[in-house]
Amino acid sequence: MRESFRPGGTGPARRGGRGARAVLGGAAAVLLGTAVVAPSPASAAVPRCGPPGVAAPAETPWPLRRLEPSSAWRISRGAGVTVAVIDSGVSALHPALKGQVKVGRDFNGLPQQQGRCDLAGHGTIVGGIIAGKEGTGASFSGIAPQARILPVRVLPDTRTTVDEGLPGQIATAIRWSVQNGADVINLSLVTLDRKDLADAVRYALDEGVVVVAAAGNRQENQQDRPAFPAAYPGVIAVAGVDEEGGHVGSSVSGDYVDLAAPGLNILGPAPGGEGFLAEPQGGTSFAAAYVSGVAALVRAAHPDLDPEQVADRLIRTADSPPEGKNAEVGHGVVNPYRAVATVLGTRTDPPAGAMPAPPSTEDPLAWQGTVAVWAAAVGALVAALLLSVKPILIRGRRRGWRPGRRPSATDATTG
Template sequence: MAALLASLVVPPAPAVAAPNCPGPAGGVAPAETPWALRRLDPASAWRITRGERVTVAVIDSGVSPTHPLLKGQVREGRDFNGLPSMQGRCDLAGHGTIVAGIIAGRDDTGAPYSGIAPAARILPVRVLPDTQRTNDPGLPLQIADAIRWSTDQDVQVINLSLVTVDHPELARAVDYALGKGVVVVAAAGNRQQEQQDLPAYPAAYPGVIAVAGVDREGGHVGSSVSGNYVDIAAPGLDIVGPAPGGQGYLAEPQGGTSFAAAYVSGAAALIRAARPDLTPEQVAYRLTRTADNPPEGHNPELGYGVVNPYRALTSLLGTRTDPPVGAMPPPGAAEDPLGWQRTVALWVAGAAAVLALALLAARPIVALGRRRKWRPGRRAETVDA
């Protein structure tokens, strides 16, 4: 786990770890709102929804329910990796708890920190004992089992801030979740030194929203894997979030696509709360169509651009006749379910224009009537010479 932010000099609050779960305690809360929250500004979307009635499954290293940001937010889940009695609510690494805080951290703790969807709930599913890379051949099968189990627990979004190798069972599990109407968001993957960009799974599977990382300036984080399967981007550097061992906060200066995926999962939760009828394909379409596009519209580093929660909820996605190359999803993409609002707006504008013209035409008639005091006028008679 990365070192704490150097600027946090106040002694940390006493750790209150979950029973038999000695997770990292962390330090004090950040003194100001983290840059990622300032950049995405999720509060601008909360007038529409805060993520009510949505549950996000976090398939990760577990999620601790003890931190103030997550009290009352974490359901009983399941552990697929050695601690079944903890029901996924033990996080020895701290990774899953940060991810959960980014997605659904409360906004009423007094700290300048919240999740993207603070009214959403978290289903914790533990498949990772730590954050170390592993070649365990059983991991893809564990993740597949976790995806299937989570899908059957009435969740609307699954967050996968992890990567593994391709496996037929993992692909089938993703298809199962998508077929049940669950939005699947995954990290695009992080490069190691001297490593070439290789597809990361489950992010590279069709239908999964693959998320890359950006820095404070909106540029591509160098460690974030690039590829044509990348759909969208979100903050992935200089990350801070809740620690599992009490009331403290942990810092991740190196960041990673794990945390970028969490920001997009929070935005997906907002969309599902506002429009529960949308399919996973429609949610992905709305997220990518409303992202802050790169100049060329789409590229392998950022996908369609940086997620924009407010625009994702409020934009009226009409038809553009001259989109920049790559800016729009390919032909055949799902029709936007909120497009009808644009049609209604056009009809209302047209009716208003007709009414305005009628009022202008009636103005001279009204003036003439007033001069005559509304008495009928006489028709001029012609006289023959």
């Protein structure tokens, strides 16, 4: 059976008819019947499209309580880092994303809206998780609130497709993202394994761009199998966990899974207004977004690290399972504070440049130590001689011996 595309964050396939995406519900994410009108070249207005959502959450979403990204913000908030979100678009109008979303691009024959029209709502949630602003009055923020989003739209909606042209279009979007300043690329999607897609991922990594992808979601009665692009070498593949830290049942397992992050009961900005959308069934799409946010924190705090070193830092600082690594959560749940603040390396195997060269073993003052040892030895010998001579002198004086006088015959017989 041929593989089919499915965004990494739509959860298991849902049954039912067509219609609008449910807000705070479990209905399938489908293309809304909203008309999309391309703005005139003279218009600078950002299009408003997609579901409006509902009121802001009263409580801080559990992923933020679990990951506590604010603990890392004294060191890094992601400033200066651009994260490309190759998805269904990212709204630039939501308060959490206003000023955070750069001018992007639409691929796959979609109307040119600079990547900022998101009819599905999927990409906007992902973008908000990565770089949503703090201090907007809502108890929601992104992981890296000073990072910027480069929106790249390749998906009109979140329906499954077997479009043979999609992997090539995603590959083109990856290359465009690299050439337009992306430091991190988030791929919350799964598509067909094709050479041009693999080549585009390798190109991004070779250009120093960190690539994060969803490990994929199981469909009904589906066996675990590698998901692409997550399974390509060098890509950080992310699985989902629930509020108790357990593996989400819909999250694909495999040896290629590197890390895990919250992937159930997810909430994020809605593209069509100031409200929020909930994804009760979650998915690895959103788990990947959390890891992309932490990667942005690391890139801002440690700009000299290459993609392999960023991945190594995320892996080595994760909250690992008891056995260290498994097929369900990889090396464990990503930890923002430790990823940014931990000093890695050991005395026996430090990372290049992390520690100064060991000092010379030659002691320039060694000769002084040798002289001191000999002086002490001679002093001790002299002291011993003096102590041994003193009794002889005392006995000689008692017998009338004085220095410089020969003993007489009388002296010799006096007894």
